[in-house]
Amino acid sequence: MKITGTFLDEISHDIPSSNWGRKEWAKDFDEMKAIGIDTVILIRAGYKNKLTFDSESLKKYIQPYPVYIDLVDLFLEQAERCGMNFYFGLYDSGEYWHKGDYKKELEINKELAKEVAEKYGERKAFKGWYASHELSVHDEDQLSLVGELCEELKSIKNIPILISPYVKGRMQFEDPITLEEHEAQWDQIFSALSGKVDIVAFQDGQVDFFELEDFSRVNKKLADQHGIESWANVESFERGMPINFLPIDWRNLKMKMDVAQKVGVSKLITFEFSHFMSPNSIYPSAHFLLDRYREFTKL
Template identity: 55%
Template sequence: MKITGTFLDEITHDIPSQNWGPQEWARDFDAMRAVGIDTVILIRAGYRNRSTFDSEVLQSHRPMIPAYNDLVALFLEEAARCDMDFYFGTYDAGTFWDEGDYAEEVAINKAFCHEVVERYGAADAFAGWYICHEINTYDDEQMRLYEELATHLRALKNVPILMSPYMKGVKQFGEDAMAFDEHASTWKTVFERLEGLVDVVAFQDGNVPLHDLPRYLDVNHELAEAHGIQCWSNVESFDRDVRIQFPPIDFRKLRYKIEQAAAAAVEKIITFEFSHFMSPHSTFPSARTLHDRYRNWINTPTA
């Protein structure tokens, strides 16, 4: 298997902006297509007071910084040109979700996504929704957000709905990390609530030690499949193991994670994210060499 999907992160939060315009984005879509990427996922359409297009709904909610360029239209156009599926990521207000006011987060997103469908819903490349609100455990109020938002999105445009949760592992949570058995039982409960609402789950793979990753991949796939949910793997292409946050990953780790995801029989491998951490055009020099190592590997015949 190889990476066939990537997130697009242009409302940057914890990684640097590359300040690309239409020409640079077109060049990067060509680079994605050249390595077999057929799916792009907007990680979020807006965050706090920034958005990927000038949304009347968001402007009515809070003062917003002008978008200047309509990135959603640009990404849909490039996805269509490159014969890719585009998944639209929802809005993160950056306050209500963090503070537990999930009802307000849902209300804003319902109005916002209605506006999105009116503007972009007929685009040929618009192939799915991505609920950008990340979870790592069972929480009843968060489940209500997923239930309400997924139901609303399905009514607006009936296309697959993707989520990409993170595992509550030791790399991020240390002593507060969730043990493997608790992870399995917790996600069984989550999927029982989300069955029939979410179509695809792509767990972020970077929070557990590499030697533990195979059993997490196996149980994630087993639980998702048992509840009729496709299981992809979000193979992170940035490195959580070094002191600087966040550089492109060592290729040997990336290859190992891809091989383990393939061994777990996931349906698709995506990454966060190509343009910053794997692109030949990235602001990171080591992303360019990671691209070379990866491209050499996928193009080398195996015995």
């Protein structure tokens, strides 16, 4: 399997800005197309006070930093030029849903979704929603947020909805979840999201490599049982280094891709091409990661 989708990191929340404009983004979309990427996913419309476009609905709730370029329009334009599907990621307040006020987070995102549908909904590339609030364990408030938001999205524009949750694993947490606990909790989560979420792409970087296949098999089995399509979010950055976040060692990426193929997911996406795999990346090692990827995938 090859990587055929990538997130678009738009506002540099926890990785550095590339300081690209239209010319640089167009060049990078060309590179994505050249290796077979057909799907791009805006990871979020905004985070805290940083926005991808000048949203009137969000300005009712926050005082945003100035928006100098409409990145949503830019990404849609490039996706249309390159024949790609675009998934729109929602807004993360970085506040309300983390402290249990999921209703406020939901209120904000419902208004945003309506604005987005009116502004961009008829664009040719607009083929999906991305519910950007990442789930991990069974939390009733967070689950209600995602479930109710997905219902709203379906009512506004009935197109596929993607989520990309993560495992509470030992690569990120001091008290990692067991495989048995994870299976039990995600059976409950998928039961609540069945019929609301269409696609799940679990992140693969939070568990130790030697646990990855077991967790991936459980994720695929549960998604199948609840009628949800399985992709894999094969992260192209390294979690196991003292410095966060740098392009991944090619060997680690290849191992994770092999696991995803082995368990039978239907598509590989990554977070994310432009920083960690692109020949235009600010990281020189990303250029070589793409070289190794192309060698082994015969691209």
